[in-house]
Amino acid sequence: MTQEQKQLVTATVPVLREHGVLLTTHFYNRMFTHNPELKHVFNMGNQQNGKQQTALAMAVLAYAEHIENPAVLMPVVNSIGHKHTSLDIRPEHYAIVGNHLLASISEVLGDAATPELMDAWAAAYQQLAAIMTGHEQGLYAKQVSKNAGWTGWKPFIVQQKVKESSEITSFYLYPADGGAVADFLPGQYISLRLFLPELNLLQPRQYSISCAPNGKYYRISVKREAGAVHPDGLISNRLHDHIQEGDRVELSAPAGTFTLNENTSRPKVFISGGVGQTPLMAMLEALTGAPANTPITWVHGCRNEAVHAFKNQLNELADTYSQLNHHIFYDQPEVPAQHTGWVDLAAIREDVLQADADYYICGPAPFIARHYGFLVENGVDTGSIHFEEFGPASLQLNN
Template sequence: MTSDQIQLVKGTVPVLREHGVLLTTHFYKRMFEHNPELKHVFNMGNQQNSKQQTALAMAVLAYAEHIENPTVLLNAVDHIGQKHTSLDIRPEHYAIVGQHLIASISEVLGEDASPELLEAWTLAYNQLAAIMSGHEQQLYDAQTAKKGGWTGWRPFVVKEKIKESSEITSFYLYPSDAGQVAEHLPGQFISIRLFLPELHLLQPRQYSISCSPNGKYYRISVKREAGSQHPDGMISNRLHDHIEVGDLIELTAPAGSFVLNKENLSHKVFISGGVGQTPLLSMLEALVDNTEQTPAITWIHGCRSEQVHAFKDRIAEISTTYKQLDQHIFYENLPSEAQNHYHGRVELDLLKPVILRPETDYYICGPAPFISKHYDFLIANGVPVETIHFEEFGPASLQLN
């Protein structure tokens, strides 16, 4: 790109800041009208709640702001790439997206979209697509290089279906070809896809792996979404109501950059809300399964009540054998007092002496407001930003670190 073209792209930054979601909303509407087959690739639930439109608007804005030095976006590129490989996004999809994105810029900006501006954005997008697809190819190559690894969709059979609480059920998924499965990094997720008769679409949904790596199966633990007509809720509820032991489900290989740092023996603090504990449970099991590493662990979990609290028996079992595990549970409905149990939502202020220690890594998972609240608390109390790790389910909307 020439310096003039770079300046043209940077000149659209104020417009993207103010009207980016309008542009991306128009883009998705246009793309699905012209290429309806992509409705099977994209999570349509994230279209309903505007998460995908917002995430794309933020990504386009960030790229325009850093068009002169896109290498500063490598962490974001990896995060998006992990999501894309989990959805089996390929280079040909970038060509379709680029066609509709440039057309959307022209249609939304109208007379302000000069031929020079459209040419500059076409070159900028092609540059971004090359960066993204190149990185994703490296991720695909790494997946196939693993023992038991693969790319694309692979059929798995449900061998166990276990109720963990009044809302959460676990599914144990084994490859139908009887082969091995690649060991995941604790904290990663897999995508599944199911046909939703209500929408007449195949729909993907990402679920954290809730067990430690074992080379044989993956476990996902799924919350029922009562009365939900949202596509994500439809997928979760279809798993609960229609998927039984012996049924087949298609999966993509494990992906995700929210993973356990096992390089040191620092104190680990796991902070979760509701079903957000699933990736943290995989991390916890991986730590306690490794007899060579015995860091201190603080487990902090919040949910509505004991009835909806999944894996409480599993955590209690671990705590009887792993003496360095200290757990603190918050129930919004707490019928009676118990040791290390608190009434209300998670309040880290009550646990300052427990969690604010030197050489500590923090892992947070739950709804976006939950993450923001506890991230802000840690920062306000002097915790270094590089020691705080978090996972937001769905397209990224948080810009915290």
């Protein structure tokens, strides 16, 4: 890109701040109209709830803001790259997206979309696509270099279906070819793809792996979405209602950047809300099964005992692993609870605020923001706080 082109892209930042979601909404409508086959690739639930449009608008804005030095965006590029490889996004998809994105910019801006501005954005997109596809090529290469590794979609068999609570059920997924499963880092997710008759579409959804690496199977633990009549909950509810032991599903290889740092014996503090505990369960199982006796504090909140998944497993681990301390909050308890109300870190600050601890938070965006804020306000370094928001990212807490 020339310096003049970079200046033209930077000049669009105020427009993107104010109208970015309008632009990305127009873009997705345009792309799915002209290339409906991509509805099988994208999560249409996130299209209906607006999360994907917002996430893309934030990404385009961040890129425009840092067009002089896009290298500062590599952590974001890495996270998006993991999402893309889990959905089997390939370079040819970037060409389609680029065509529709540039056309959308022109259509939304109207007369303001001068030939010079469009040339600048075309050069900017080519640069971004080169960065992304190059990074994703490296991620794909790492996947196939693993024992039993693969890219794309691979058939797995549901060998066990275990009810963990009134809302959450675990699915034990074994390779259909009877072989081993590729290793993963505790905290990573897999994408699962099913055909939805309601939409006449193949649809992917990403689920955290809820067990430690074992070489034999992946376990996902899925919450039933009550009253879900839109795509956001259709895959989860179809797993609950229609997928039985012996059925076949398709998975992509494990991906994700929200992972346990196993190279340090620093204390670990896990903070979760609802089904947000699933990636943290993988981390907990990995730590308690390792030789190192790492101090662990487990903080979890949910409505009540009936919906509390992995309650018995947690108690068993606490009985056998002396360094595990846990706090459970029920905001609608039906029987006396250890803690009543929403998760309140201030009420257990002596256990939570530890010198040199690593913090892992997972749950809805407001849950993460609240507890992240508490930790920072109490002197915890932001580099020690790791979080994952389910769905397209909307939080930018440690930027």
